[in-house]
Amino acid sequence: MRYLSIEPTKPKVAVFDFTSCEGCELQLANKEETLVDFLKAVEIVNFREVSSAKSDDYEIAFIEGAVSRSDEIERLKKIREKARVLVALGCCACYGGVNKLKNAFDLSTANREIYGNYPKDSMPVRAIKDVVPVDMEIPGCPVNKEEIERIIQHLLLDINYNFPVYPVCVECKQKFNVCMFEKGQLCLGPIARAGCSAPCPTGGLGCYGCRGPAADPNYDEFFEIARRRGFAEQEVNERLSFFGGFNGIAMGVQK
């Protein structure tokens, strides 16, 4: 297969999981109609969730999950040394994800309440880029397999992939959805990055911003809309902190 007279490479790919639900890895095995093509386009050499074969010889490492324990830091650094390209796969890897909600409470209290006399080792949640350099971040909770396929196509041909810069509202409108605000629901669509094809508003749920902020989000105007529609600061701020992508952004706080 040649494209523009370029022969695509068949890179050796590894997939590793850290603190997460492993749902993003699962997406790699989904979209069954093109799964065989996907498996033929790359050479999967290390992917613990689906294979007991293990190789340390890989070029691209996909990392799912965040870092929340000291042994994960060591593991991640070793992977970084071996991988030519390190990709953060999904919201937990890019931003810490919902795991990051735990950074807001006292860990020793939580440990005592949940584990009693045998507290477990844990530390504040960090995104992958806070521990090692990351070459590419694929956002989403979970990631969108169609987008993964487009990215793989770009990687194979060594072409730069550009993520959408526009907000979820654009893709939501393309689906002819009634605005979630009109239905009385809070929605981060106006400020969240698109690329997901807006499955949440399409399914009747306001956006939670799992892909992080769009380019140049107009937060002031968004807060004004939320205020006008009667949403309390607490609710808006809970939504903004949900997936960890809107770090430091909060309604009612002077910038």
Next chain:
Amino acid sequence: MKTNLNVDVHHLARVEGHGNIKVKVENGSLKEASWEVVETPRYFEFMLKGKHYTSAGILTARICGICSIGHCLASIRATENAFGITIPEAAQKLRLLAKHGETLQSHFLHLFFLAAPDFVGLPSAIPLVDLKPEIVALAQRLKGMGNRICDAVAGRTTHPVSLQVGGVAVMPDKQKLLDLKGELEGSLEAMKAVVELFKTFQIPDFVRETEFVSLKGEKDYPFIGGNIVSSDGKEMPEADYRKVTNEYVTPNNTSKWCKFSRASYAVGALARFNNNHKFLHPAAAAIAKELGLSPVSHNPFMNNVAQLIECVHAAHDSIRLIDEIVKMKPATQTMEKVQAKAGTGVGAVEVPRGILFHCYEYDKNGYIVKADCVIPTTQNNANIHFDMGSLVEKFASAENMTDEKLELLCSMLVRSYDPCISCSVH
């Protein structure tokens, strides 16, 4: 028993999450046989504190990437029970259909991609793309069908969006449902091919008497809510789940362990089959017979077979549900009005790996004061550990036993439970 054997598996492959196996036989006696869960804890019960009821199901879906629909269903049921809400009949049917989609998706993922490679001597299903494309085509088709049902009903397979407190937010497109019905009908023949494939698999001959816990069917094979039943003859309402689960913490596991009438118990497809086989669709019951599974089976490796039987049942029941849903009027209500109030509620749901409990205490404004989630694999971990000792005692003395063969057997034992390890720690 062979004089010396040693198995040390760090981060077992082809399971969800991180666990280790250690076995040591010295001078013919068993020194150690352990299953340890080392997954990083995420403290979900603490994260839930102070969250609004509308976010609880969205958050807890993230406990698990494979059974997120199950978590969401248990979560919204707990909230509805706390608020005293009964959801519309249409929503009940839609939720069960989404549940069946997840069962199909999850069981076929496990059967083809996680369990089957052991039975054909491969490290994964990936080489089958070239070696046995017809098996990969079956896997693609059946697992894909499960995902398409979830997409159509819940808005997305992983981390659903339409399953909300009060019901289901969107009535799925009728034509989409009818297309799925056609696909389901066609899949019944494909499932027969899977049964033939399973007949060629050598299931290890091993039994350990076990207590099986599941929901109790009243008129149907149970999936959402109802009483809890144990094969040791005990029964209680879902609200009393803590009397069954009795979670406790051990020093070497980040997952808790559970016990009921004995030192451990098992949940999952085999437990459901053992306790509720009489409610299976006749076609599923016939396949049980064909594959040599009869209740009560105490062979944990038969959980694989029980999953396949449940797939056949779920496919037939999905066809029935679609027939009933498409007959409903276009404006049929799928959401009940929600009024938050102070109180506590429990939601029990049979998810692919067994019975799952969520329990929330709410303040009067609908914010969570306290939360508790007891996961199927949490309930299975102690049982896997105790099975392992028995398994090693039985097979270590076999002729030609080697470290490698014992490692494979122990790994297959753990995989038979289809553990969701990150879920069990949460």
